[in-house]
Amino acid sequence: MAAGEPDGGTGHPGAPGGGAYPGEPDGFERLWTPHRMVYIGGQDKPADDTGPRCPFCRAPTQKDAESLVVARGTHAYVILNLYPYNPGHLMVLPYRHVAGYTELTPEETVEVAQLTQTAIRVLTAVSAPHGFNLGMNQGAVAGAGIAAHLHQHVVPRWGGDANFLPIIGRTKALPELLGDTRARLAAAWPAPADDLTRG
Ligand SMILES: [Zn+2]
Numbered sequence: 715m716a717a718g719e720p721d722g723g724t725g726h727p728g729a730p731g732g733g734a735y736p737g738e739p740d741g742f743e744r745l746w747t748p749h750r751m752v753y754i755g756g757q758d759k760p761a762d763d764t765g766p767r768c769p770f771c772r773a774p775t776q777k778d779a780e781s782l783v784v785a786r787g788t789h790a791y792v793i794l795n796l797y798p799y800n801p802g803h804l805m806v807l808p809y810r811h812v813a814g815y816t817e818l819t820p821e822e823t824v825e826v827a828q829l830t831q832t833a834i835r836v837l838t839a840v841s842a843p844h845g846f847n848l849g850m851n852q853g854a855v856a857g858a859g860i861a862a863h864l865h866q867h868v869v870p871r872w873g874g875d876a877n878f879l880p881i882i883g884r885t886k887a888l889p890e891l892l893g894d895t896r897a898r899l900a901a902a903w904p905a906p907a908d909d910l911t912r913g
Pocket residue numbers: 765768769770771772810811812862863
């Protein structure tokens with residue numbers, strides 16, 4: 715999952731110094747429903763997400779800037795969500811095409827966890843979110859956009875962010891903003907030797 719900011723990245727609604735949108739609490743409950751943003755209208759969802767046609771298998775074979783890959787590990791990698799729930803919405807996933815969390819090897823399990831921790835550290839350093847949502851949707855019934863290839867969402871959250879998502883989610887400028895976001899996060903990502911999570 716992934717993100718771009720309408721202001722170039724330094725400000726977020728509700729963030730210190732950010733341009734908060736005016737408004738009053740509306741009393742609606744906010745639901746955690748990132749899967750609804752994964753494929754807006756379903757128009758871009760691949761008809762066949764198995765094997766060679768899986769976008770999560772294909773992404774690592776492309777250049778990082780083209781596929782929005784932020785960081786690569788040995789067994790897993792980090793990619794920006796093309797349909798972000800929030801700016802900086804990342805996904806951590808194994809290179810291997812497996813659907814279930816229990817199918818991960820011990821090495822994959824550890825690296826997915828370590829990359830998730832690093833993702834939180836990098837996002838905190840770059841954009842100072844107020845909180846995070848972490849999670850995996852296993853199976854289409856649970857909301858997974860690409861159910862065949864396991865992926866863990868890392869979604870930064872800011873106070874009031876639910877109010878502006880529908881706005882940025884439909885802007886034509888989003889692809890460029892995503893590229894900017896990817897470059898910023900990749901630049902902030904620690905080199906393996908500097909990454910304390912790798913010992
Ligand atoms: Zn795959």
